[in-house]
Amino acid sequence: MTIITFSPELLLYSKSHNPNPPTHLGSRYREVGGFLPEAGNTIVCHLVKGSPTQMALIEAREKYLAMAEAPQFLFTPVSSLHMTLFEGIIESRRRRGYWPDDIPLDAPIDDMTELLAARLEGFSTAESFKVTVVEARPSGLVVDGATEKDRKIMHAWRDAFADLLGYRQPNHADYQFHVTFAYPVERLEDEALPRWQAMLDEVTADIRRKAPVFELTPPAFCAFEDMNHFRELLIFDFDA
Structure with a gap:
């Protein structure tokens, strides 16, 4: 009898191991109807369009969509795929530690985006970095x-x-970098876990083979109205 070891990441999406409702359900997205308005800003690296990395991640995303439990997730558009380098502010998280200490917590999001963009104008270019997949x-x-x-x-x-x-x-010091494909609407039943572990292992191996180092655009300060689109306002070029 083969014993399957499930990753801690997978178990977070299991009903029996994590019965709590998904964190952003009801605030960022609905069970039916897609993403809700949740304006904010952020600093991200998008995938280079047409690159082997983008192709590899689109193929990976298709494997997720082919799973029988895919309807239990809400998928983001391919055009929105990115890695967040630094989380900006967001409408649903107006509290200290997630908001500049010297700005009132009720400041309008559009004003905040303008203010933060002005502060970021003083950012000098920094070294480039290479990113790789850890796990799916x-x-x-x-x-x-x-x-x-x-x-x-x-x-x-x-x-x-x-x-x-x-x-x-x-979580500034131990922030976990990631690329989001989807948000959970309903957690997975135990019987689905072996299938998902096999798929996740396959995806990880495929990406390591096809895109060992991700082709990412330089970090950009972006504004968003929801999780469908991240509009670049300010791009930070790497040091030469």
């Missing part, structure tokens, strides 16, 4: 710097943004 999970991919040096550079970017913008979230 039901909502998408866990990623990180390809080497220890890359990981240090990514965190240096985060520290610089935190200093300029005036806040550090509680």
